[in-house]
Amino acid sequence: xxxxxxxxxxxxxxxxxxxxxxxxxxxxxxxxxxxxxxxxxxxxxxxxxxxxxxxxxxxxxxxxxxxxxxxxxxxxxxxxxxxxxxxxxxxxxxxxxxxxxxxxxxxxxxxxxxxxxxxxxxxxxxxxxxxxxxxxxxxxxxxxxxxxxxxxxxxxxxxxxxxxxxxxxxxxxxxxxxxxxxxxxxxxxxxxxxxxxxxxxxxxxxxxxxxxxxxxxxxxxxxxxxxxxxxxxxxxxxxxxxxxxxxxxxxxxxxxxxxxxxxxxxxxxxxxxxxxxxxxxxxxxxxxxxxxxxxxxxxxxxxxxxxxxxxxxxxxxxxxxxxxxxxxxxxxxxxxxxxxxxxxxxxxxxxxxxxxx
Amino acid sequence: xxxxxxxxxxxxxxxxxxxxxxxxxxxxxxxxxxxxxxxxxxxxxxxxxxxxxxxxxxxxxxxxxxxxxxxxxxxxxxxxxxxxxxxxxxxxxxxxxxxxxxxxxxxxxxxxxxxxxxxxxxxxxxxxxxxxxxxxxxxxxxxxxxxxxxxxxxxxxxxxxxxxxxxxxxxxxxxxxxxxxxxxxxxxxxxxxxxxxxxxxxxxxxxxxxxxxxxxxxxxxxxxxxxxxxxxxxxxxxxxxxxxxxxxxxxxxxxxxxxxxxxxxxxxxxxxxxxxxxxxxxxxxxxxxxxxxxxxxxxxxxxxxxxxxxxxxxxxxxxxxxxxxxxxxxxxxxxxxxxxxxx
Numbered sequence: 039x040x041x042x043x044x045x046x047x048x049x050x051x052x053x054x055x056x057x058x059x060x061x062x063x064x065x066x067x068x069x070x071x072x073x074x075x076x077x078x079x080x081x082x083x084x085x086x087x088x089x090x091x092x093x094x095x096x097x098x099x100x101x102x103x104x105x106x107x108x109x110x111x112x113x114x115x116x117x118x119x120x121x122x123x124x125x126x127x128x129x130x131x132x133x134x135x136x137x138x139x140x141x142x143x144x145x146x147x148x149x150x151x152x153x154x155x156x157x158x159x160x161x162x163x164x165x166x167x168x169x170x171x172x173x174x175x176x177x178x179x180x181x182x183x184x185x186x187x188x189x190x191x192x193x194x195x196x197x198x199x200x201x202x203x204x205x206x207x208x209x210x211x212x213x214x215x216x217x218x219x220x221x222x223x224x225x226x227x228x229x230x231x232x233x234x235x236x237x238x239x240x241x242x243x244x245x246x247x248x249x250x251x252x253x254x255x256x257x258x259x260x261x262x263x264x265x266x267x268x269x270x271x272x273x274x275x276x277x278x279x280x281x282x283x284x285x286x287x288x289x290x291x292x293x294x295x296x297x298x299x300x301x302x303x304x305x306x307x308x309x310x311x312x313x314x315x316x317x318x319x320x321x322x323x324x325x326x327x328x329x330x331x332x333x334x335x336x337x338x339x340x341x342x343x344x345x346x347x348x349x350x351x352x353x354x355x356x357x358x359x360x361x362x363x364x365x366x367x368x369x370x371x372x373x374x375x376x377x378x379x380x381x382x383x384x385x386x387x388x389x390x391x392x393x394x395x
Numbered sequence: 396x397x398x399x400x401x402x403x404x405x406x407x408x409x410x411x412x413x414x415x416x417x418x419x420x421x422x423x424x425x426x427x428x429x430x431x432x433x434x435x436x437x438x439x440x441x442x443x444x445x446x447x448x449x450x451x452x453x454x455x456x457x458x459x460x461x462x463x464x465x466x467x468x469x470x471x472x473x474x475x476x477x478x479x480x481x482x483x484x485x486x487x488x489x490x491x492x493x494x495x496x497x498x499x500x501x502x503x504x505x506x507x508x509x510x511x512x513x514x515x516x517x518x519x520x521x522x523x524x525x526x527x528x529x530x531x532x533x534x535x536x537x538x539x540x541x542x543x544x545x546x547x548x549x550x551x552x553x554x555x556x557x558x559x560x561x562x563x564x565x566x567x568x569x570x571x572x573x574x575x576x577x578x579x580x581x582x583x584x585x586x587x588x589x590x591x592x593x594x595x596x597x598x599x600x601x602x603x604x605x606x607x608x609x610x611x612x613x614x615x616x617x618x619x620x621x622x623x624x625x626x627x628x629x630x631x632x633x634x635x636x637x638x639x640x641x642x643x644x645x646x647x648x649x650x651x652x653x654x655x656x657x658x659x660x661x662x663x664x665x666x667x668x669x670x671x672x673x674x675x676x677x678x679x680x681x682x683x684x685x686x687x688x689x690x691x692x693x694x695x696x697x698x699x700x701x702x703x704x705x706x707x708x709x710x711x712x713x714x715x716x717x718x719x720x721x722x723x724x725x726x727x728x729x730x731x732x733x734x735x736x737x738x
């Protein structure tokens with residue numbers, strides 16, 4: 039990893055939405071960086087804050103009365119301090135975003151080519167004809183066959199996979215430095231998902247852009263991401279290289295995610311190890327470590343002490359927010375890997391002495 | 396009227412469902428048909444879990460609805476417990492409806508938001524005029540709630556008070572109310588969060604063991620299918636292209652479409668992403684106008700001239716599955732597309 043200044047630096051970002059029932063703590067002090075040409079994967083379940091963090095980067099939560107604090111700097115500019123007009127010059131230009139549902143992101147009454155041309159002309163001073171030909175070129179770039187004819191069609195004439203390609207084409211209209219992809223393949227079939235992921239990887243290597251991919255699918259981040267941040271209830275609970283997250287995960291929530299998904303290889307488990315309970319409400323979050331009510335290894339004091347993201351010993355670049363001691367975590371994970379259930383892993387050996395602070 | 400374990404509980408023979416495409420409002424002329432299900436045959440053995448897997452539009456949900464009698468078949472036969480139920484209507488079908496129940500993908504739209512959990516789970520009793528004593532019915536409903544891991548105190552609550560996973564449990568309780576023999580689960584976990592999916596999958600497997608249920612499990616997620624199913628049928632454009640035991644099908648898939656599906660699944664292991672697997676090109680063709688011959692030939696990496704003219708029948712493969720392919724995959728070809736044997 040280069041020591042150069044990161045393209046995007048998010049620091050202590052906090053986003054809260056005041057509501058009738060109380061304040062929704064959507065994002066609660068998260069810090070991450072994205073370097074040029076690299077891919078960051080943000081993994082989490084619904085309500086973990088992963089989407090709100092990215093919408094805030096683009097200034098899209100401002101109008102919803104959100105209380106935002108922290109810093110988001112993109113190439114040295116503080117996006118949170120930028121007036122709307124200047125932000126609009128960056129949005130869709132240097133930072134582009136694609137969403138989960140390509141059908142609702144495209145206007146049904148305009149031809150696909152015209153919508154792409156509009157995206158070009160929003161940021162470039164070009165003639166209509168030039169924008170049109172750029173639109174056709176972009177459709178070709180994302181692998182849509184016969185792009186000149188397809189540009190004349192409406193979104194409903196496109197299949198799901200082609201619509202997502204068209205959305206990617208629109209995002210690429212102005213050669214963005216950063217592409218934020220929020221669940222880009224969740225609505226798609228597996229074979230089409232594989233096409234779209236391969237397309238994103240090809241475009242990244244050709245155009246050198248950075249990607250933030252937001253997903254709940256551990257398989258997708260394993261394929262795409264260089265670094266991974268795992269979010270739970272508005273906080274980052276673990277962050278590391280993709281290799282380290284899968285080989286040496288540190289947080290019990292990450293363990294739970296990895297162990298609760300069935301696999302295509304290896305022996306068929308009689309039972310999946312589910313994480314008990316459900317993700318918490320962001321209005322009334324559990325005290326202390328937000329994960330403690332669902333954690334098999336929680337100690338009484340974990341309901342009181344709030345863990346902070348700290349470096350993992352002997353693992354450069356690996357951070358975790360967990361109150362268990364590092365040796366205890368290593369011991370538990372090695373037992374889980376050996377095929378023990380959470381209860382078995384906990385019983386064996388001297389447990390219960392792992393808490394710090 | 397009972398079937399021993401290992402005997403077919405449901406027989407599906409040459410089942411066809413064509414949805415007409417019409418033009419004109421007053422004089423509706425038929426100008427074509429969407430061939431949603433186009434000649435599928437399979438058995439569901441008592442006590443087993445049969446998986447139906449395929450991509451959007453392959454006909455897996457239509458097949459399930461035909462089995463339940465929720466749609467009228469255009470041709471073919473569905474028999475349940477030895478009785479042909481394909482042409483039964485209304486009162487004649489009702490006794491069979493008790494025996495087969497369904498759970499749906501979306502736990503938000505499949506529960507009436509104005510009804511309490513108690514009346515949702517108790518509704519099958521009302522429909523079939525069973526448990527007419529109110530205290531008796533309430534006790535049965537509370538037992539069902541406990542069976543699916545919910546508290547009996549939830550009886551008077553409303554669906555909006557529950558999370559997606561809990562709602563799916565309510566749907567399962569309702570489906571089990573009449574002690575059905577067959578449970579059809581149509582994408583039961585795809586709308587749920589990852590950490591909740593495992594809870595619902597575990598619940599379904601445990602209930603199957605305890606109650607001796609026969610399960611038809613429909614999903615697009617191959618890992619979930621492998622985890623849940625004894626036998627698996629892979630569908631493409633209204634036809635079964637490969638069917639066999641989970642062990643054979645995931646161990647040595649022979650149809651290139653099965654191989655492509657397995658190859659496309661992202662693997663949660665970054666150390667395995669050395670070689671780039673070429674993804675399957677193109678999109679699923681329209682079921683209103685399916686390709687000639689083998690329907691997969693337009694996307695198949697192994698297609699030859701024969702594939703465009705002759706539709707291959709399902710044939711026994713020495714590796715164990717039945718596959719409808721003129722040129723089934725070899726082990727080397729599987730390795731080349733990055734599919735590792737599950738065996």
